Amino acid sequence: MACIGTAGHVDHGKSTLVKALTGIDPDRLTEEKERGMTIDLGFAWLTLPGGREVSIVDVPGHESFIKNMLAGVGGIDAALLVVAADEGVMPQTREHLAILDLLGVSRGVVALTKSDLVDEEWLELVREEVQEQLQGTTLAEAAIIPVSVYQGQQRGISQLLMQLDRILNEVQERRNIGRPRLPIDRVFTMTGFGTVATGTLLDGTFTVGREVEILPQGITSRIRGLQTHKQQREAVSPGNRVAMNLANVARTELGRGNVVALPGQLRSTVLLDAHMHLLPDAGRSLTHNMQVDFYCGSQEIPARVRLLDMEELLPGGSAWIQLRLSRPAVVARRDRFILRIPSPSMTIGGGEIVDVQPRYHRRLQLAVLEGLERLMQGSPEELVLAALDRRVPGRVEAKTSAPGARAVRGLVGYELTDIVKQANMAEDVTLQILETLLSEGGVRKIGGFWFAQHIWDMLADEATRLVGEYHRLYPLRSGLSKEEWRGRLNLSPRMANEVLAELQNEGRLTMIGAGGEVGAGMRPEGSQRTGGLLRFPDFTPRFTPAQQQLVARLLQRFRASPYTPPGRGEVEEMVGAEVLNALIEQGQLVKVGESILFLRETYDEALKRLVAYLRLHGKMTVAEARDILGATRKYILPLLEHMDALRITKRSGDERVPGSGALQVDEE
Secondary structure, X not given: OEEEEEEEOOOOOHHHHHHXXXXXXXXXXXXXXXXXXXXXXXXXXXXXXXXXXXXXXXXXXXXXXXXXXHHHHOOOOEEEEEEEOOXXXXXXXXXXXXXXXXXXXXXXXXXXXXXXXXXXXXXXXXXXXXXXXXXXXXXXXXXXXXXXXXXXXXXXXXXXXXXXXXXXXXXXXXXXXXXXXXXXXXXXXXXXXXXXXXXXXXXXXXXXXXXXXXXXXXXXXXXXXXXXXXXXXXXXXXXXXXXXXXXXXOHHHOOOOOEEEOOOOOOOEEEEEEEEEEOOOOOOOEEOOEEEEEEEOOEEEEEEEEEOOOOEEOOOOEEXXXXXXXXXXXXXXXXXXXXXXXXXXXXXXXXXXXXXXXXXXOOOOHHHXXXXXHHHHOOHXXXXXXXXXXXXXXXXXXXXXXXXXXXXXXXXXXXXXXXXXXXXXXXHHHHHHHHHHHHHOXXXXXXXXXXXXXXXXXXXXXXXXXXXHHHHHXXXXXXXXXXXXXXXXXXXXXXXXXXXXXXXXXXXXXXXOOOOOOOHHHOOOOOOOOOOEEEOOOOOOOOOHHHHHHHXXXXXXXXXXXXXXXXXXXXXXXXXXXXXXXXXXXXXXXEOOOOOEEEHHHHHHHHHHHHHHHHHHOOEEHHHHHHHHOOOXXXXXXXXXXXXXXXXXXXXXXXXXXXXXXXXXXXX
């Protein structure tokens, strides 16, 4: 299936010619019929002499409706440029031709309409004028055919059809990369069916019954029916003019510029990298941060242009630009676009989108410009590598405990679906390239994520460096919290798990305490030795000789008065907070309250003695607990509250009875 778009000045006979070719009047609006002038897009179809079925999009020629024209020509395979023989080339002829050239439409035919109104000499002059206008454009080789459809007479129509057939045979088949998208150019309601959206299908196939997503709103719907040229279809392929009946969505929720896609395959953006050309007759230069209107597919969005490689773009020149859109657009790499200025309203240029999810670039940066050039000119392998080498800044929320801690940005991997979107290639082709690069050592696959090899090397080095730095700063701590490690690497939870698993397999890191230890659930905060901490496999927290002497004296104090030990403040004065935390983390000391600490063996013995008393007597008061251990209320009350929290005991009035955790204490 192919699609032809008309172009040309107002009142040059585009719609009349379409009706003569197809038998269908493309003017559907009452106002159009009353005024004899096309206002919005019209649609028709025909079968060419060779049997090829084609769609025709008829566009308005008046300068006031150029926006409607732009909504219709984005998906065409060939142009039918219409020039009235009695008037010749006019302003909208030039603007429409410039738009076709900027959009890269390389196949077309020029129809010299109303040729019955002029003599042969005048007709030849108009032909020469048109040929001169075509020079230097993508339609420079287009055939020019005089036609006339006046009062039932048809001159040149058969030659025009044959020429359209010939050029469409030269057009490559529309690519199918398994990522269908339908830029909506019209929405209406059909009685008994509901909402219908129309457009020219790109990049893939839609089938009846498929769930779809309407962007940029993110509305979920389902395809109830498909039509091409008023014929029901179970499936439609790229290049078709499609009418899509959508379920569970109101007509008022949709509009021209929306895009229908498969869920999750496309996402909207407000920032684009592109290469553009400013028309020689633009009338003015393009300056940095200039306000423009951006047209792509059926979308029209105000935007600002950031010039990346110069201060000012002169007419006839080209530049690398970054477009900051005023609202989200749904586009793909390699899409062509048009830029116009709002006042005075005129087309000034256009170009090709290179990156649909770029970072905000600093201007006049050689590395940025070289990267854009690679994206523009690169081979499929280079495009895949470029997709993997994107540095996504992101935001880091994690609080870090190490002095001078810094967050690492951009060292990330991508899933296959993300790479397909960025490289703008079919999924099977992208996967084949990735597997080839994997065998050659250019990429690395970690779980479900693909990394450029040099990105993985940097990430792995940084991931281990963070742990090593933590060991250096805190030699008495068992390891770096996994969550702090993940936050500083700026990784998603899933990616962090995949990266950690690989680093563990390589023997570079280990994680301790993830599953706890026997009886750990019966211990208070600080008594579990480790929990989700990353460390080097050969790392062991060690006290210095001086610290070890302090620890020995401290532990002797605890053993000398096991149930009336020194409080936390006193312990910190004796050995320091870092040593105390290490003793708690190692399990040598157990914290049972804000300021109460017990030696590990004292704590275990206390729990067993108190539980044994409970089992024998069925209940226990604070005074009885105090007598059992020979401790004071200062220590007994925090210990009993701690046991309540762990469900070893359960409070009943002024007494304690056995809790559900008491059995586990016995088993320990």
